Amino acid sequence: MTHILHRNIASTLPVAVGGQGINLIDADGRSYIDASGGAAVSCLGHGHATVIAALHSQLDAIAYAHTSFFTTEVAERLADRLAQDAPGNLDHVYFVSGGSEAIEAALKMARQYFVEKGEPQRRHIIARRQSYHGNTLGALAAGGNEWRRRQFKPLLIETHHIDPCYAYRLQRVGESDQAYAARSAQLLEDQILTLGPDTVIAFVAETVVGATLGAVPPVADYLQRVRRICDRYGVLLILDEVMCGMGRTGRLYACEEDGVVPDLVTIAKGLGGGYQPTGAVLLGSHIFEAFRQGSGFFQHGHTFMGHPMAAAAALAVQETIHRDGLLANVVAMGELLDLRLRERLGHHAHVGDIRGRGLFRGVELVMDRGTKAPFDPLHKLHARIKAEAMARGLMVYPTGGTVDGLIGDHILIAPPFIVNGAQIGMIVDRLGDAIDAALPVGASLDPGVAAVSRNG
Ligand SMILES: Cc1ncc(COP(=O)(O)O)c(C=O)c1O
16 A cells, blocks of 8 residues: 555555666556656656766765855756747746746746836736646636636735636637738737736736646747737736747747747756756746845755756756757757657648647547547547556556546657657557547547648
8 A cells, every 4th residue: 555645645656766768667667658758758868867967976975055144066067058048138047846836936926026126016927727737826816727727716915817728629610820920929918908908917828728728839920929019018927938938839948939028938857858857947037137136035945956966967968958949949859749740640631730840749539530520538539548558668648638638538648859760650550549549439530531730
């Protein structure tokens, strides 16, 4: 009997004992292709010799020094590297230990920025429905996933949610990408005007929506429009790249592809690639200057922020991505993954949409491709696909509630950046078989007539 309160008390989990490259191995000797990097974390796969060596050497030097007493060389070097690689004026870094902590810090930083600037009346946060920003109370309040928020609502700070830019379900028939991007971004301006422009602190959004929608990228110039609206009303733009950042989309920062620089950006999962828990907020020089010329400090902090072991892991991961030119592999293998998914699932009767960027791809499942009606949530299709995939030695990241937090199913695929073409083939083969095995009895396996609706 376990003494761990596991995520699901009823489940019996295999015991992970080892990992090499894109594979994880359990105590029974079974091997699993880690095609989701856990939850889009393991960007270098498992057992990477460079990262392990960096961790050994950091442990021999100094494992921990509290950030109110000391800085460390390794944390300084990591901050230099991140500031150097980040777009625009994002040239300072605030280290934390994970994605939720990064969002909490970004929200408080945004609020304190306006206090420093003499605009303490700004108090509203606007975010999007069907987003996920973490499970701590501030991050959960920002997130827009109904199921995750529901029972904790009485504890959440007030936030405001607009529709996401989610073309598969919200773009109208016959509406161009440009027109949809404009209509979708306009929701932000309308919300700012409703609340009163000088009362809004920030708009928070995932550049490419991960866990709750399944790798949904913005359409056309949506983010550029959002940037302009924020600028018009002095509202800060916080992009959450905890999942989609650090190379996952083929760019170090996903927003580079959209030609947008946020005021604050949160990163975490791929930063340390799972070798240590870590995360960060990158802040624009204007935010930093407001703090420097104002109170001189950000009123926040955690015991383990800037942890030297976490910094050593992240530095080694980021230097390896550079050294080995892995972003080019993310782009090339991402295109291959997209192609293979379309070959195997593009005409599948129950695949409504295939989307994403780089090695960050989503497959949305529907009962009926014509009406886009999802499966009955009681069938728990996403959970069945996960189990069928695991039985075939494949880890993918299926989730339910895609449509509105309660109904709908999608699968997130996010393999390590070191994946090769043959492995992509195996991933898609096993995934296709797992989907077919998980469908309800009587569901059609016949190919549909039309191709999937759009290429994200
Ligand atoms: C976009 C996004 N933000 C924040 C988080 C929260 O990160 P963590 O689980 O490290 O607290 C996640 C986790 O999945 C995420 O995908």
